[in-house]
Amino acid sequence: MPLSPGTRDRLVAAVAQFVRAGRHVSTRAAESVHGGLPSFGWGLLLPLERDGEQRCSTLAARTGVDVSVVSRQVAALERQGHVERRPDPDDGRASLIRLSEAGAAALARTRAVRSEWATAALADWDEEDARRLGELLERLAADLDRAAPATSQIPLGAAS
Amino acid sequence: MPLSPGTRDRLVAAVAQFVRAGRHVSTRAAESVHGGLPSFGWGLLLPLERDGEQRCSTLAARTGVDVSVVSRQVAALERQGHVERRPDPDDGRASLIRLSEAGAAALARTRAVRSEWATAALADWDEEDARRLGELLERLAADLDRAAPATSQIPLGAAS
DNA sequence: ATGTATGGTTGCGGTCTGCAAGCACTCCCC
DNA sequence: GGGGAGTGCTTGCAGACCGCAACCATACAT
Numbered sequence: 594m595p596l597s598p599g600t601r602d603r604l605v606a607a608v609a610q611f612v613r614a615g616r617h618v619s620t621r622a623a624e625s626v627h628g629g630l631p632s633f634g635w636g637l638l639l640p641l642e643r644d645g646e647q648r649c650s651t652l653a654a655r656t657g658v659d660v661s662v663v664s665r666q667v668a669a670l671e672r673q674g675h676v677e678r679r680p681d682p683d684d685g686r687a688s689l690i691r692l693s694e695a696g697a698a699a700l701a702r703t704r705a706v707r708s709e710w711a712t713a714a715l716a717d718w719d720e721e722d723a724r725r726l727g728e729l730l731e732r733l734a735a736d737l738d739r740a741a742p743a744t745s746q747i748p749l750g751a752a753s
Numbered sequence: 754m755p756l757s758p759g760t761r762d763r764l765v766a767a768v769a770q771f772v773r774a775g776r777h778v779s780t781r782a783a784e785s786v787h788g789g790l791p792s793f794g795w796g797l798l799l800p801l802e803r804d805g806e807q808r809c810s811t812l813a814a815r816t817g818v819d820v821s822v823v824s825r826q827v828a829a830l831e832r833q834g835h836v837e838r839r840p841d842p843d844d845g846r847a848s849l850i851r852l853s854e855a856g857a858a859a860l861a862r863t864r865a866v867r868s869e870w871a872t873a874a875l876a877d878w879d880e881e882d883a884r885r886l887g888e889l890l891e892r893l894a895a896d897l898d899r900a901a902p903a904t905s906q907i908p909l910g911a912a913s
Numbered sequence: 914a915t916g917t918a919t920g921g922t923t924g925c926g927g928t929c930t931g932c933a934a935g936c937a938c939t940c941c942c943c
Numbered sequence: 944g945g946g947g948a949g950t951g952c953t954t955g956c957a958g959a960c961c962g963c964a965a966c967c968a969t970a971c972a973t
Contacts, residue, residue, distance in 0.1 A: 607890040612775040614894045686938045686951040714896045726889040730767040734774040736874045846920045846969045
């Protein structure tokens with residue numbers, strides 16, 4: 594019994610409130626970039642930048658959404674020139690998605706806007722607290738992913 | 754210059770990733786309650802429970818969304834019996850929204866489901882880390898609210 | 914009384930999401 | 944080698960939210 598219910602519930606409440614607040618900011622930051630990425634673009638371009646060329650299904654698994662969503666977003670990003678696609682030489686069904694130069698530039702612009710916002714929001718934070726929060730958030734996100742099974746395992750509509 | 758860019762950007766990335774993960778969990782937890790609240794219901798019922806009877810516009814301000822959204826959600830929650838409405842005795846235009854007994858019960862059920870999930874997700878967290886994260890999150894949410902002006906102040910579509 | 918401001922509702926369009934059906938291709942077993 | 948099962952992806956569909964703008968009813972100020 595490592596955690597008191599009080600602390601746990603307070604953390605849950607803080608998370609719920611924070612997710613709401615964070616959603617606003619994350620969509621706004623992307624939208625304010627001209628020729629802006631669709632707000633979800635960030636979530637797709639980031640793993641593309643970090644892990645390089647990869648296929649839709651990998652991207653879907655990494656971002657935790659349905660493949661169909663990724664498929665549509667990739668199509669949109671491709672139309673806008675942010676990503677490029679080529680057939681997978683090892684598998685005729687799949688294609689490999691790669692960040693284009695324009696996409697990298699858009700990502701950099703979005704990142705700059707975010708940094709600006711973050712600087713304002715974090716004006717009176719000190720190094721220690723920020724570092725600590727970053728670590729704890731990363732850990733919590735990982736634990737949430739682990740505790741929240743893939744969508745297929747939760748019968749969404751079929752509540753008993 | 755209280756914060757290094759490296760720490761700041763890492764925190765930004767952690768927040769972005771976390772918001773994505775958290776959104777999944779928060780919607781799922783509400784949906785899994787039978788006769789479930791619409792996932793946004795939680796966001797409305799919570800301030801109703803905490804601050805008591807209040808009007809739509811107050812609710813909208815508190816939750817940070819447009820009044821029209823609150824209006825529709827209240828209508829839905831009223832149909833489901835989760836909230837009750839009565840005309841404001843002091844102002845014929847307004848109505849006061851109040852959590853019903855059924856709504857309180859639904860809220861309790863949702864909370865129970867959340868606690869269950871949280872217990873699983875936080876299985877190997879210790880008291881100190883959880884408490885610290887809760888505090889830091891609350892502080893960050895407040896700072897984000899402060900740094901991200903109300904929607905009316907950001908011309909959404911009118912990007913230059 | 915008349916004009917303005919405010920609380921709320923509704924129509925509209927947009928984004929993001931998941932599910933399910935369908936297509937093309939791969940792989941394995943007979 | 945051929946046929947069936949499995950896989951990668953796309954698309955049609957429906958649902959949840961969101962904000963803006965137009966609108967109505969009431970309140971308030973001059």
